Amino acid sequence: MKTLLRSFFTIPLELTRSYRSILNFKWLVLGVVVGAMTGLGAIIFYVAIEWLHHFLLHELAGFSLPAPAGEALFSGPSGDPRPWLLFAFLVPVGLFTAVLLRFFVPFTRYSGTDGTDSMIKAFHYQEGRIEPAVPLIKVGTSILTIASGGSAGREGPISLLGAGCGSWLATRLKLSAKERRILLLAGAAGGLGAIFRAPLGGALTAVEVIYKEDFEAEALLPSIISSVVSYSLFTLVFGADPIFGIPSFTFADIRELPLYALLGLVCAATGWSYVTTFRGIKYRIFWPLTDRFGFIPSLTLGALSMAALGYAFPELLGGGQGWLEMAILGKLSVTMMLGMIAGKTLATSLVMGSGMSGGMFAPALLVGGMSGGVVGTLAQRFFPAVVQEPGGYVLVGMAAFFAGVAHAPIGPLVMVCELTQGYGLLAPLMLASAISLVLCRNVSLYENQTGNKFDSPAHVGDATTNILEKETVEKHFRRSRVTVVEEGTHFGALTDIIVNSNELCFPVRGEDDAITGILSVQDLRKVMYEDCLGELLVAGDVARPPVLLRPDDDLYSALLKFVESDLAQLPVVDTEDPTRVLGTLDRADVFTAYAETLKTIRSGEKNK
Numbered sequence: 001m002k003t004l005l006r007s008f009f010t011i012p013l014e015l016t017r018s019y020r021s022i023l024n025f026k027w028l029v030l031g032v033v034v035g036a037m038t039g040l041g042a043i044i045f046y047v048a049i050e051w052l053h054h055f056l057l058h059e060l061a062g063f064s065l066p067a068p069a070g071e072a073l074f075s076g077p078s079g080d081p082r083p084w085l086l087f088a089f090l091v092p093v094g095l096f097t098a099v100l101l102r103f104f105v106p107f108t109r110y111s112g113t114d115g116t117d118s119m120i121k122a123f124h125y126q127e128g129r130i131e132p133a134v135p136l137i138k139v140g141t142s143i144l145t146i147a148s149g150g151s152a153g154r155e156g157p158i159s160l161l162g163a164g165c166g167s168w169l170a171t172r173l174k175l176s177a178k179e180r181r182i183l184l185l186a187g188a189a190g191g192l193g194a195i196f197r198a199p200l201g202g203a204l205t206a207v208e209v210i211y212k213e214d215f216e217a218e219a220l221l222p223s224i225i226s227s228v229v230s231y232s233l234f235t236l237v238f239g240a241d242p243i244f245g246i247p248s249f250t251f252a253d254i255r256e257l258p259l260y261a262l263l264g265l266v267c268a269a270t271g272w273s274y275v276t277t278f279r280g281i282k283y284r285i286f287w288p289l290t291d292r293f294g295f296i297p298s299l300t301l302g303a304l305s306m307a308a309l310g311y312a313f314p315e316l317l318g319g320g321q322g323w324l325e326m327a328i329l330g331k332l333s334v335t336m337m338l339g340m341i342a343g344k345t346l347a348t349s350l351v352m353g354s355g356m357s358g359g360m361f362a363p364a365l366l367v368g369g370m371s372g373g374v375v376g377t378l379a380q381r382f383f384p385a386v387v388q389e390p391g392g393y394v395l396v397g398m399a400a401f402f403a404g405v406a407h408a409p410i411g412p413l414v415m416v417c418e419l420t421q422g423y424g425l426l427a428p429l430m431l432a433s434a435i436s437l438v439l440c441r442n443v444s445l446y447e448n449q450t451g452n453k454f455d456s457p458a459h460v461g462d463a464t465t466n467i468l469e470k471e472t473v474e475k476h477f478r479r480s481r482v483t484v485v486e487e488g489t490h491f492g493a494l495t496d497i498i499v500n501s502n503e504l505c506f507p508v509r510g511e512d513d514a515i516t517g518i519l520s521v522q523d524l525r526k527v528m529y530e531d532c533l534g535e536l537l538v539a540g541d542v543a544r545p546p547v548l549l550r551p552d553d554d555l556y557s558a559l560l561k562f563v564e565s566d567l568a569q570l571p572v573v574d575t576e577d578p579t580r581v582l583g584t585l586d587r588a589d590v591f592t593a594y595a596e597t598l599k600t601i602r603s604g605e606k607n608k
Contacts, residue, residue: 024221031186031222034169035229038162038190042234045139045158046195050074052147053318061085061149063314066322069245070197073238083314086307089148094303097141097356098295105134109290112447113278114152114352114359115142115160119188120210121448124456128167128180135164141357149310149317150303151347152358154195159206159359162191162230181458185210185219186226193227194234197242201415203227205408212407212444214452242419244325249392250424256379256386260428263375263393264400264435270371271405271436274345274364275443282353295355302354309347315340316347319362324398327373328391334377337370344370360445364405365398372397392425396432404436405445468594473558474551476593477572477585484509484581485519487540494519494539503584504569508543513579517543520567550575551582555590562587 054074057063062081101108111118115138122130135157142157166187170180185206193202203223208215290298310317315336323340326332332340348363376393379386387393399412406412413429453459483497485506497506498521508517519539547565549558549572561570568587574580 027182027222028225030169030183031225032229034162034166034183034187034222035190035226036233037165037169038158038187038226039194039230039233041139041161041165042158042191042194042230043237045143045154045161046234046238047073048143049147049154052143056085056089056148057317061089063149063317065314065317066326068243068321068325070239070241070243071321083311086149086310086317087304090145090150090303090307090310091300093141093144093148093150094299094354094356095296096144098299100137100141101299101355102295105131105137106295108134108138109295109355113156113445114361115139115156115158115357116188116209116359116361117156117446117448118160119163119184120446122163122167123181123184123210124448124450124458127177127458128170128182128184130160130164130167130184132164132168135161138357142359145351145356145358146318150306150351150356150358151309151316151318151320151344151363152351152356152360153319153362153364154359155192155361156359157357158191158195159188160191162187162189162226165190166226178458182216182219182222185216186222189219189223190226190230194230196415196419197231197235197240198415198418199227199231200224201411201413201418202231203411204414205411208411209406209408209446210449211453211456212441212449212451215410216453242421243321244328244419246325246328246391246420248422248424249389249395249420250422251392251427253386253388255383256428257431259375259379259383259387260393260396260432261435263372263397263428264432265439266371266375267368267397267400267432267436268404268439270341270345270367271401271440272443274367274401275405275445277345278349278353278360278445281349286354290355299355302350302356305350305354306347306356309343309350313339313343316343320344320366321362324366324369324394327369328394330377330391332370332373334374337373337377340370341367341374361402364402364445368401369394369398371401392428395420396425396428399429400432400436403433404440405443407437407440407444407449409433409437468556468559468590469554471555471593471597472551473549473553473555473572473585476555476589477549477551477583478589479583482507482571482581482584484515485539487511487516487538487543489539491538504586505567505571505584506539507546507571507581508539509579510540515546515548515571515573515579515581516540517546518565518567518571519543522568548573548578549585550578555593558585559590562590 050073059079062079064078111121122128139157139161146152163184166183167180170183189203189206192205193199196202206223207219210216286298327337344363344367352358352360372393376390380390395416399416402412403409413433417423450456483501483503483506485508487508487510504521506519507515508519510516547561547570549570552575569584571584572582574582
């Protein structure tokens, strides 16, 4: 019994030791915690949007908008048609959002496209720090915007909420900036995994969307854990059914590959149009308006414009997932889908460009899906023997479009496979996504993405090679008179030279004036006081092979020579006349140059 009790009470101690000493166990624990926080936040966020959306648009305004099979949370007959209520809903939301932005978080104006872009900026430029007020205000106003009919998605706000949970937890635990960034991504992964009900796709999207040509491998484990935990909590409440109630799609006819390649081209074109329209409306209309008059006129104009569009075309209200399901099931015409592409691009640009809260992710998927629907429907019309399932083109279009505009090839692809609960479309998904990605290399939906890790301030400390390669020996070596020893100098004279010099290494010169070796003090230390060697040993006998530097060598090459030779000091010779010794470079000089350059880079990033 005593042994059992002793074992029971030692469990917490062993867990604490494991947390502190085993890196993967630590990230397992932190991933579970941040996933649980994000999952609970996603549940509240989802219920709030669905209830308020049902109450405002369905019951009060009388709109009957389609909902995907997995998201029909509230049901009931719609009220009497009152489309004019859109103005009564959206304009106050715009004004309320403007007041909150003006007095509490005005700096978020410079955070980029949406909540996902804010998370990316925090990762790269803010050491993973997100002020708690930012996700709370952004998520709250996103609920109001989306529920009242604004063309925006839930994914941006929920990824920001998850990132905020990760940042807050890391700050409370006093973790390092690197660890805080990892938890930031884990929180974002949890949000995406829950709201999309795609745990692996959410995790992969979070770690790759921060770069254009890279991904954050160190954050993969905690991101997957967080996404799985968040997804599990979410589905425990709402069920594990996928968002879309659609049949399984398979790719069986190789003749369809050229058509899917064409879809990649179309997604690249519509992606360019989507991003260009958004940037143009945001920076040519709303930003000058905000600069001159402040937040209120800008957001009011955005809300009014969205209300007018929604009044004329109710199909543009909200995120539009229900219309996507109808397109997958083949219930929309080509004209309707073309109208949705143009209308959703404009509506989302007006809402998000004006500064209202929401996400660009869901509207992007809708535009991509409708692009796929147009290609699939027309392909079936012209090639009925080849194209049997045009709905598959909608799903492929979703992934290919987002892969192109967000430079995220893996996450959206896996996410679509999870949404369809199968990998039947894997080959066309990969082909279309690759083509769209290549053609959209100069287009980016997220303004704060960096090219790769070496372009990111988050990894400036990892860029040792890049930093040292940009610095030359000429800038950092000491020009001075160097004691050069002749090969025939006997040991007794060598002892006198070393005792009366501060140098650590001495070049050894041969008969033709060439430097034939290096004499190191550390090699002579053991026998320096052996008097019997005075006339027997000469410099040429104990010298190492020559290790020389030139002024135009870069410091990274110099560092490699220091490592390979294990010398603390190397002579620098003239590039044109290698028999002429100009000075010496100490190993410490390389480290000093690296530290100073690193400090300069970090100082420059902080001033941005």
